[in-house]
Amino acid sequence: MGVHGFERHDHARCVGSALDTAERFCAENKLKLTPARRRVLEILLSEHKAMGAYDILAILAAEGVGSQPPVVYRALDFLVGHGFVHKIERLNSYIACAHPGATHSPAFMICRACHHVVETPAQVSSGLDGAAADIGFAIEARVVEAEGLCPNCQSPDAVAR
Amino acid sequence: MGVHGFERHDHARCVGSALDTAERFCAENKLKLTPARRRVLEILLSEHKAMGAYDILAILAAEGVGSQPPVVYRALDFLVGHGFVHKIERLNSYIACAHPGATHSPAFMICRACHHVVETPAQVSSGLDGAAADIGFAIEARVVEAEGLCPNCQSPDAVAR
């Protein structure tokens, strides 16, 4: 059992599915999903939450894989660069992409109470694009994040969730 | 001389003006613009760019003021909390508000070449608000940043700018 969005769901299989998608994408685009990269993606998919680089590093270290910061940062650079993983700037942490395949400019909702992070499927940056066009700014990357309370944490009795 | 937006401008006087605005706002709202807070704001206004906390700290230290990290982080917390300064999450740095007074959810354009940061006057987060409303998420804070090339840095000969 896990949590997807702010609702429950059985996500045992979506990990494998997402890994398969990544494998396929890399094969098609001559990218190398090396063991370290694959393992980091797998960890992020399994945990299904935003994780700090050092949280991931701790897991790698426990498995005897390379346990120095550059190992995980290099893997994250690759995964973020190709859209398999997103960085949540507000939290200095990383989360597996919830909508792989789709070319998107993701937006995130971060609950400050339960710390769940949801990637919105919606395209929300049109206003930003317009403002950039107005001044001739060429956008290459977007950061769109909202922090607040998720539906579950807005009720007064939602403390121990 | 300085740079405002992505155009040149003489901004000698806008520093004083912005400081006055802050003074007035604090007086009206019973907030204390203490020397350390005022000095940090002044530095950010003068430099007129995004600065890391430790850049600011170095300046404070050179002046003999308190030179430990908490000094600058406390000042920044105050200034960010009341909207005098914004944090650029993408850069882990801070910039003086370019539109003081206006209640806004700021958005930023970050040039990866010349490192200038522009705060857009436009309200760009309506799409995000809509997506949040759809799922019942209560937004308390927004992060909207775009990274790319400013007009000046898009031409091939704009290297040494």
Place this chain on the structure above:
DNA sequence: AACTGAAATGTTATTCTGTATCAAGTCTTG
């Protein structure tokens, strides 16, 4: 004027995040 509670400072230390650097291996492509 003295008392009190809240806010602001001073200080030391520590933790978390991320990069620079250089040496060594691997892969692939002509």
Place this chain on the structure above:
DNA sequence: CAAGACTTGATACAGAATAACATTTCAGTT
């Protein structure tokens, strides 16, 4: 197989932020 590009290993360091504690300042109250 040689050259170049990419990936890894490893050490060290730089940069960002907070914890925890004692001390001081200050506005409002008695």
